[in-house]
Amino acid sequence: MKQDPKNRYPSVSRISDAQRVRVVKEIFATVTGKYDFLNHVLSAGQDIHWRRFAARRMNFEHTFRYLDVAAGTGDLGIATALSHPGIHVVGLDFVREMLDTAQKKIRRRNLSTRIGLLQGDALHLPFPDGGFDAAGIAFGIRNIPDKQSAFREMLRVVVPGGQVLILEMTFPQHPFIKRLYAPYLTRLLPALARAFSPNPDAYRYLADSILDFPPPPRFARSMEQAGMVDVRRHPLTLGITHLFVGHKPGPD
Numbered sequence: 001m002k003q004d005p006k007n008r009y010p011s012v013s014r015i016s017d018a019q020r021v022r023v024v025k026e027i028f029a030t031v032t033g034k035y036d037f038l039n040h041v042l043s044a045g046q047d048i049h050w051r052r053f054a055a056r057r058m059n060f061e062h063t064f065r066y067l068d069v070a071a072g073t074g075d076l077g078i079a080t081a082l083s084h085p086g087i088h089v090v091g092l093d094f095v096r097e098m099l100d101t102a103q104k105k106i107r108r109r110n111l112s113t114r115i116g117l118l119q120g121d122a123l124h125l126p127f128p129d130g131g132f133d134a135a136g137i138a139f140g141i142r143n144i145p146d147k148q149s150a151f152r153e154m155l156r157v158v159v160p161g162g163q164v165l166i167l168e169m170t171f172p173q174h175p176f177i178k179r180l181y182a183p184y185l186t187r188l189l190p191a192l193a194r195a196f197s198p199n200p201d202a203y204r205y206l207a208d209s210i211l212d213f214p215p216p217p218r219f220a221r222s223m224e225q226a227g228m229v230d231v232r233r234h235p236l237t238l239g240i241t242h243l244f245v246g247h248k249p250g251p252d
């Protein structure tokens with residue numbers, strides 16, 4: 001494995017899946033304190049709008065339960081609980097430090113009776129089949145090398161006809177936006193991270209992982225390959241983020 005001596009994380013295209021999972025765990029355990037602040041600064045507040053957009057697209061008709069995979073500091077779970085007052089949310093993440101921050105935010109908003117948190121792996125969801133109306137993941141799938149297994153697990157735990165929602169940063173397809181966005185990702189974002197983050201190399205990894213992410217049409221096809229039907233793509237903010245919504249076949 002070749003490594004840039006100036007950067008503690010190697011390029012995502014050059015590491016094994018197991019190494020990548022270790023890098024992801026280390027990154028999220030070290031950026032936790034500044035994670036929300038930097039998310040809002042680096043996206044100019046758009047991340048709040050993106051999560052609300054995803055929450056509003058969810059339907060609850062059977063179990064009235066939502067599973068937030070790779071829940072991190074809890075923002076999508078909180079946005080969903082606020083958009084749908086009758087439901088219960090379960091947030092799952094494998095990094096304890098992120099869940100501890102989520103717990104404090106949930107308490108501050110008086111949502112402790114409606115949002116539960118669990119430490120666990122997206123590839124082995126500790127839930128029976130069909131226990132949720134919807135399962136979602138925001139800015140997490142990029143960090144999971146085995147995406148097909150993650151899709152299959154999310155499909156397994158939703159009811160027939162249930163939704164799988166994936167919110168992720170994508171590289172814009174429009175040539176003009178592309179030209180503006182590439183220097184933002186590779187220069188401005190690491191510079192801002194150097195100024196504010198306890199682990200600036202983590203944001204180099206972020207840029208790298210966005211550049212490595214498949215184009216949205218190919219990503220949507222990979223959701224279908226995992227067994228999802230009626231997969232829709234919603235480009236957000238000039239295509240720098242997409243919401244992908246797929247469905248579990250059924251109920252008929």
Ligand SMILES: C[S@@+](CC[C@H](N)C(=O)[O-])C[C@H]1O[C@@H](n2cnc3c(N)ncnc32)[C@H](O)[C@@H]1O
Nearest residue numbers: 028070071072093094095098121122138139140
């Ligand atoms: C960029 S953060 C996103 C957090 C949150 N969903 C949000 O919207 O801000 C990615 C999260 O994915 C988690 N993660 C990555 N791979 C995971 C896996 N296999 N199982 C559980 N959590 C995982 C990380 O620990 C991290 O908290």
